[in-house]
Amino acid sequence: MKQGTVRQILLLTDGCSNSGEDPIAIATLAKEEGLSVNVIGIMDEGDESARGLGEIEAIAQAGGGMSDVVYAKQLSQTVQMVTRKAMTQTIFGVVNREIKNILGSNKEMEDLPPEKREDLIEVVEEIGENASLDILVLVDTSASMKNKLPRVQEALLDLAISLNSRTGENDYCLYSFPGKRNPVDRLLAWTPQLDSLKGAFKKITMSGVTPTGPALKEAMKVHLKRMKKEEGYEDDEGSFMEQPGL
Amino acid sequence: MRDPSWNNRDYSFYPGQVVKGKWHGNHYRIVRLLGEGAIGKVYLAEGRGGLVAIKVSRESMSVSSEASTLRQVTKVHGVTLGPSFLDMDDVITKTGVTSFYVMEYIKGEPFLNFLREKNMEWLGILVVPLLKDLYSMHQAGWIFGDLKPENLIVTAQPISLRWIDVGGMTKVGRAVKEYTEFFDRGYWGMGDRKAAPAYDLFAVSMLMMNRGYLSRFKREEPGGIKQLMRRLRDRPLLDPYAPVIEKGMQQRYKDALMMKNDLLNLLTKGETFRHAPAVKKPVKSSPVSRQKKKRALPKERIFKGVLPTSAFASFLLFVYILYLVG
Numbered sequence A: 001m002k003q004g005t006v007r008q009i010l011l012l013t014d015g016c017s018n019s020g021e022d023p024i025a026i027a028t029l030a031k032e033e034g035l036s037v038n039v040i041g042i043m044d045e046g047d048e049s050a051r052g053l054g055e056i057e058a059i060a061q062a063g064g065g066m067s068d069v070v071y072a073k074q075l076s077q078t079v080q081m082v083t084r085k086a087m088t089q090t091i092f093g094v095v096n097r098e099i100k101n102i103l104g105s106n107k108e109m110e111d112l113p114p115e116k117r118e119d120l121i122e123v124v125e126e127i128g129e130n131a132s133l134d135i136l137v138l139v140d141t142s143a144s145m146k147n148k149l150p151r152v153q154e155a156l157l158d159l160a161i162s163l164n165s166r167t168g169e170n171d172y173c174l175y176s177f178p179g180k181r182n183p184v185d186r187l188l189a190w191t192p193q194l195d196s197l198k199g200a201f202k203k204i205t206m207s208g209v210t211p212t213g214p215a216l217k218e219a220m221k222v223h224l225k226r227m228k229k230e231e232g233y234e235d236d237e238g239s240f241m242e243q244p245g246l
Numbered sequence B: 001m002r003d004p005s006w007n008n009r010d011y012s013f014y015p016g017q018v019v020k021g022k023w024h025g026n027h028y029r030i031v032r033l034l035g036e037g038a039i040g041k042v043y044l045a046e047g048r049g050g051l052v053a054i055k056v057s058r059e060s061m062s063v064s065s066e067a068s069t070l071r072q073v074t075k076v077h078g079v080t081l082g083p084s085f086l087d088m089d090d091v092i093t094k095t096g097v098t099s100f101y102v103m104e105y106i107k108g109e110p111f112l113n114f115l116r117e118k119n120m121e122w123l124g125i126l127v128v129p130l131l132k133d134l135y136s137m138h139q140a141g142w143i144f145g146d147l148k149p150e151n152l153i154v155t156a157q158p159i160s161l162r163w164i165d166v167g168g169m170t171k172v173g174r175a176v177k178e179y180t181e182f183f184d185r186g187y188w189g190m191g192d193r194k195a196a197p198a199y200d201l202f203a204v205s206m207l208m209m210n211r212g213y214l215s216r217f218k219r220e221e222p223g224g225i226k227q228l229m230r231r232l233r234d235r236p237l238l239d240p241y242a243p244v245i246e247k248g249m250q251q252r253y254k255d256a257l258m259m260k261n262d263l264l265n266l267l268t269k270g271e272t273f274r275h276a277p278a279v280k281k282p283v284k285s286s287p288v289s290r291q292k293k294k295r296a297l298p299k300e301r302i303f304k305g306v307l308p309t310s311a312f313a314s315f316l317l318f319v320y321i322l323y324l325v326g
């Protein structure tokens, strides 16, 4: 955030966590550290019960992100929409805080007349177009996800088309959980090219457990490590609030 | 989409409800729900000057964003087919503050419904004015983005094409805000989602394809121009338009005007459509001017709160509207 970068974790899962720490607690912590956690639940065709819906929403809420539960075939549009909206929301949060600074602590966007609001929206959109985006994709590869993975891959490739159409930079990395020995396995290190994920899911071994909490914790660590690294030599990028347009 | 942490409130209105704007003080009586999209609802309502369409959303931000876009785009010289922007405000209800914006109500038939019962030349006749509008929009630095039949309405008397929904409109050079897979060149592997005139023109080609495939079709790996061209050739119905559709899909048009001219040439060649001359006339002559008059009115309405409008003037306005509508 501080560096003009929006940092997200995008969690794709098809059910409830059933092992390890509480993912909601971890998401709360992640938000505290300046990340936002978006969660997309993937349903089987014909399964209307939306398994694990409560938890999916709760994780996103705790993590300051967005969530949705969809059928595998709707995944592409949902993934890009959730990512984009979450990004706007993060930036909006920053702008709103700024409004509070300027107008007083209990003021919000809605206390501004509609005409003034439009100017702010333009600022939010401008920042959203130009900000850097670091997005860690965390894919549940428990056994029930097996038939959904081709759709997941398709949706991620599609997400790359959308995000790469922005002016700002994007960096992606891809993790699966549960890992062979660790909570997560890295499928793709930080890269501006998400296209290189093609075939990444082939190597995966399926498991019965869904340790969402521990996986989120690892994802958070990956982000924090990168943030520390960047702080070392990228101070010149400036913060959000100093970007052109504000 | 569920967005738990951000402006998530009940944003429904009910028929008969009087919505009173907090900032501008205008009243609107809700008549009925017109339609519902991914993020919002559109209601038919009665304002001071007549029927209007009101859009609400659970995201106050997207209401502001759309209102701002609609206001800007409909101001562009040469852009005449959108609903005019009338008002934006907040209403205080039991559940909190809901933002809404008010626009001209466009009464008509969905694009494909209208075309289904008509000869094929009507497709071109309606797309020509669309391309003119797009040209002006593009010149001003805006892209329509989410171009699809659901966002096009055909009005009667005179028959004319109008567009609604500015949700996808994006400034040239930015990432397209909203799109629908069938009309999206990114989905077909035919380019990125950076807002550019060619992005819209690809969608116009797919719009015409949609006339031949009413329930659309999906991408078959690897997608791309091969699949699209095969589909185009498979529909004799589309034959007359095939050259234009193909060129638009391949994004070989420099701008919307070139595509419009090609289309116009097709339509006026004479041999292409058997009944063409008989039906073309009313569309070409009257709709533009009539439409402009209609569109001018609502704008005056916004200022009624500000200007000292006498009862006499509003009576005249009322009679004038009756004259136009009737």
Ligand SMILES: Nc1ncnc2c1ncn2[C@@H]1O[C@H](COP(=O)(O)OP(=O)(O)OP(=O)(O)O)[C@@H](O)[C@H]1O
Binding pocket: B034, B035, B036, B037, B038, B039, B040, B041, B042, B053, B083, B103, B104, B105, B106, B107, B150, B151, B164, B165, B166, B167
């Ligand atoms: N100005 C208007 N006049 C008449 N009808 C309208 C108008 N604006 C919207 N509608 C109706 O309301 C429906 C929903 O509107 P709109 O497409 O703007 O909503 P949306 O939430 O953006 O939907 P989507 O998710 O499809 O983009 C439209 O399909 C149309 O039937």
